Amino acid sequence: MKSYREMDHYELLEISRDAADEEIDRAHALLREAYEPGSLAAYSVFDEPEAAALRAQIDEAYAVLSDAERRRAYDASLKGSMLYDDHDAPSAPEFEGGAGRSTAFNGFEDIDDGDADAPWDGARLRRSRLARGVDLEAIASVTKVNPSYLRFLEEDRFEALPAPVYVRGFVNAYARYLGLEARRIAASYIERFERHYEQQHKPRSRLLDRP
Amino acid sequence: MALDREWTPASGTLRDRRVQVIAVGGGKGGIGKTLLSANLAAAIARLGHRVVAIDTDLEGANLHTALGMKVPSVSLADYVAGRERDLRRLLLDTPVPGLRLIAATHGNLDAAQPQEWSRVELQHQIHDLPADFALVDLGAGTHASVMDYFLAGDVGVLVLTPEPTSVENAYAFLRAAFYRRLRLAVDTDAAREVVNQAMDLKNERGIRTPLDLLRAVQSLSTEEGERFVSAMRLFRPQLVVNGAKTADDIRLGFTVRSVCRKYFGVQADYLGYVNWDDAVTEAVRHRTTVVESHPRSDAAIYVNRIARKLIGLTSRPTHTRPPSNFLERPT
Numbered sequence: 001m002k003s004y005r006e007m008d009h010y011e012l013l014e015i016s017r018d019a020a021d022e023e024i025d026r027a028h029a030l031l032r033e034a035y036e037p038g039s040l041a042a043y044s045v046f047d048e049p050e051a052a053a054l055r056a057q058i059d060e061a062y063a064v065l066s067d068a069e070r071r072r073a074y075d076a077s078l079k080g081s082m083l084y085d086d087h088d089a090p091s092a093p094e095f096e097g098g099a100g101r102s103t104a105f106n107g108f109e110d111i112d113d114g115d116a117d118a119p120w121d122g123a124r125l126r127r128s129r130l131a132r133g134v135d136l137e138a139i140a141s142v143t144k145v146n147p148s149y150l151r152f153l154e155e156d157r158f159e160a161l162p163a164p165v166y167v168r169g170f171v172n173a174y175a176r177y178l179g180l181e182a183r184r185i186a187a188s189y190i191e192r193f194e195r196h197y198e199q200q201h202k203p204r205s206r207l208l209d210r211p
Numbered sequence: 212m213a214l215d216r217e218w219t220p221a222s223g224t225l226r227d228r229r230v231q232v233i234a235v236g237g238g239k240g241g242i243g244k245t246l247l248s249a250n251l252a253a254a255i256a257r258l259g260h261r262v263v264a265i266d267t268d269l270e271g272a273n274l275h276t277a278l279g280m281k282v283p284s285v286s287l288a289d290y291v292a293g294r295e296r297d298l299r300r301l302l303l304d305t306p307v308p309g310l311r312l313i314a315a316t317h318g319n320l321d322a323a324q325p326q327e328w329s330r331v332e333l334q335h336q337i338h339d340l341p342a343d344f345a346l347v348d349l350g351a352g353t354h355a356s357v358m359d360y361f362l363a364g365d366v367g368v369l370v371l372t373p374e375p376t377s378v379e380n381a382y383a384f385l386r387a388a389f390y391r392r393l394r395l396a397v398d399t400d401a402a403r404e405v406v407n408q409a410m411d412l413k414n415e416r417g418i419r420t421p422l423d424l425l426r427a428v429q430s431l432s433t434e435e436g437e438r439f440v441s442a443m444r445l446f447r448p449q450l451v452v453n454g455a456k457t458a459d460d461i462r463l464g465f466t467v468r469s470v471c472r473k474y475f476g477v478q479a480d481y482l483g484y485v486n487w488d489d490a491v492t493e494a495v496r497h498r499t500t501v502v503e504s505h506p507r508s509d510a511a512i513y514v515n516r517i518a519r520k521l522i523g524l525t526s527r528p529t530h531t532r533p534p535s536n537f538l539e540r541p542t
Contacts, residue, residue, distance in 0.1 A: 003422050004473045014469060034466035041466035044379045045474045054473070127509060130455075130486075133462040 004054060008078060009061035017075070021066065028062040030133075120188040122156040125171070128178055129154075143173035150174060153189075158196040167193055230263075230338050231525035232345045234364030238384030240271065240351035242372045243453040246491065247514070248348035249277035253500040254511075254518035256309035260343040263302065265313045267360055268350035272315030278305045279498040283314035290333065291325045298336040307503065311342070330356055334363040344525070353387035361388050362395075365525055368482065369448040371467065373460040378467065385475060389421065389446060396442035402428050402435040421475050449482040449524070451517060456487045483517040485510055 002011070010017050013027045034041050035051045035058065042051055064070045118124065129139070136154075140147035149170055152160045161167050171189045175182040235248045245268070252264035266274035267287060275283050283303055289295040302311045325333055337345050347364060349357050361367045367388070371381040387410075394406045405427050409418040418424050421443075429436035448471070452464045464481040471479040485491075490508035494501040502511045 002476075014472065030462065030465050031469060033462065034469045039466065040373065040375060040378055041463060041470050042474075044375070045382060045470060123509060127512065130458055130461050133458050133465070135458045 004057065009065055009074060012057060012061045013065065017078075019065075024062065024065050028058065028066070031058045119192060120171075120185045121192065122154040125174060125185075125189070126154040128180060129174075132178055134178065139174055139177045142177055143170075145170050145173055156192075158193055159200070161193070164190055164194050164197055230340050230342050230345050231366070232337055232347060232364045233366045233368060233521055233525070234347045234349060234361045235368045235370060236349035236357065236361045236384060236388075237370035237377070238351065238353060238380035239371075239377045242370055242377050243485075244351075244370050245274050245277050245348050246495065247368075247370055247451065247453060247485065248346050249274055250500045250502050250511075250514045251518050251521065252310055252344075252346040253278070253307045254502045254515050255344050255346070255522060256307050257502060258515075258518060258522065260309065260522070261341070262310045262344045262346060263313060263340050263342040264305070264310060264346045264348065265337065266315035266348050267357075268348060269315045270317070270350060272317055274348050275303075275312060275314045276498060277495070278307065278310070278312060278500065280305060280312065280314070283312075283316060286314040286316040288316050291329070298333070298340065302340075307500070325356060327355075330359050334359070337363075344522075353384055355391070358388050358391045362392050366521060367448050368451055368521075369479070370451050370453050371463075372454045373452065373456070373463050378463075381467070382470075385448060385471065385477070386421075388448075389443075389475065389477060390424075392446055393424070393439055393442055396438050397428065397435050398438060399432070399435060402431050402439075405431065421477070425476070443476060444478070446477055448477065448479045449521075450479050451482050452484040454487045455484045460484070482520055483513060485513045485517070 004012060010019070013019075013024065013031060015023055015027045019027070032055065033039065035046065035054045037048060037051065039051070046054065064074050129136070136147050136150050139145070140150055149161065153167070153170055153174065161170075168186050168190050171186040172182045175185040233251070235244055235251070237244050245266075248264060252262050256262040264274060264278065265287070266272050268274075269288055269291065272286070275281070280303070285295065285301050285303070287301065290298060290301060295301060298313065301313045303314060305312050337347070347360050349360050351357075361384075369381055369385065371377045390406055390410045394403055397403055397406060405416070405418075406424065408414045408416055409424045409427070412419070416427060418427055425436065425439055425443075428439050450464050450467055450471075452460060455461050455463075461484050464484060468479045468481050471477045486509050488501070488508055488510035490505035491501045491510050494504045497504060501508060502514050505511055
């Protein structure tokens with residue numbers, strides 16, 4: 001067990017040594033949030049100078065690990081120091097499911113397991129988004145879809161959404177942002193939406209045909 | 212603290228326990244511990260396991276209400292007061308198939324918490340109940356008896372809500388549980404005395420963080436330092452964020468997990484979250500659990516996910532539980 005002052009860059013970012021680039025990005029963003037001034041998680045145990053020191057260390061770790069060249073050099077230096085670092089080595093596998101091999105949102109992706117074939121409705125989209133700790137605004141700014149439409153998607157407010165061709169695009173972009181199977185999910189969502197849409201847009205003449 | 216030492220003989224043998232005990236705590240009152248306990252108990256029962264929910268909050272008992280039951284005729288208070296020696300005779304059927312309850316009732320406040328000796332016996336009886344899982348709903352605060360329920364659990368669930376008061380109390384709870392666990396882990400009076408002093412945040416030794424404490428214990432003796440470290444490794448609180456409304460709130464579990472690591476040196480896991488859901492309010496009003504009344508609601512889906520994770524956790528060989536000697540009967 002170490003003080004954060006003695007942690008190596010990987011321990012500090014709470015990631016494994018083989019973490020992919022996007023994991024590193026996510027871990028860094030999350031830790032910046034954890035130790036930002038006034039952070040709900042940290043304010044009562046770390047005073048601001050300490051939190052600032054932590055942030056600086058976290059940024060330094062990120063600067064090294066997010067640069068392929070610097071990361072390689074750093075990994076090589078870690079290997080060199082492993083021998084005498086052996087005493088603390090058992091602490092690595094101990095973090096099973098945690099810092100050891102985790103991504104920032106490890107364990108929250110499989111919310112609908114056991115019911116994988118259930119249709120994709122707005123609630124399921126929302127649960128998948130929240131499981132990744134993602135705000136609607138973040139999706140909106142990347143996908144360029146109006147955040148109101150994204151909210152209508154999640155609330156299944158079909159009457160407020162435009163034509164199916166646009167909605168399919170929205171769901172696609174939304175799901176792709178979350179790293180989900182976009183085509184399958186869009187197809188599932190659209191199936192329900194189209195049923196609603198067709199009912200709303202039935203030719204009026206059919207109403208008149210009734211006896 | 213002679214009792215402590217009698218509880219922790221050098222070689223404790225692993226008892227053959229049938230019941231996996233899940234303790235649900237959080238320090239602060241009003242954060243939904245009881246509702247979460249009721250719902251988790253119901254969810255695990257609905258997944259086909261025999262479950263006993265135990266209300267240990269003798270001062271604010273209402274687990275029976277959350278499960279849709281009237282004020283119970285027998286309760287844990289009978290055990291604490293010595294009127295009933297056998298916990299099994301306090302089991303009550305609940306409306307949920309497979310789920311039984313050991314209720315609490317508001318009793319005489321002076322006798323509201325069991326004495327240390329009877330707490331040990333109580334833990335044994337809980338582990339011997341005819342069930343697969345026991346869900347123990349803890350009272351608020353950091354009283355020693357609350358900590359013991361938490362530490363004697365195979366899994367300790369720490370509930371927090373996205374509010375400063377709740378997060379502060381969660382850390383206070385964690386600190387109290389952790390220091391109590393460490394005090395039981397060390398062997399010499401000198402080391403125990405250091406831990407005792409550290410529990411007072413304004414101690415003169417300048418021990419502020421658990422890491423400071425580790426250094427102080429290590430300076431006493433290497434062996435004590437090692438006992439301390441292995442106790443720390445076994446201590447794995449399972450975080451649950453309750454009443455989450457936004458993605459920010461959900462990320463709180465991850466940021467608190469990081470603080471546990473970097474401040475306390477404790478590896479916490481983020482077990483899950485439950486959203487703020489009108490379905491829960493609705494279920495409470497009808498005195499039932501949301502997993503039963505609104506199984507397709509987000510809240511029920513989140514509770515079920517936590518339930519499945521808990522079942523998975525307890526079937527693993529290693530978990531948060533302290534070494535078996537914590538539960539050794541005093542001789």
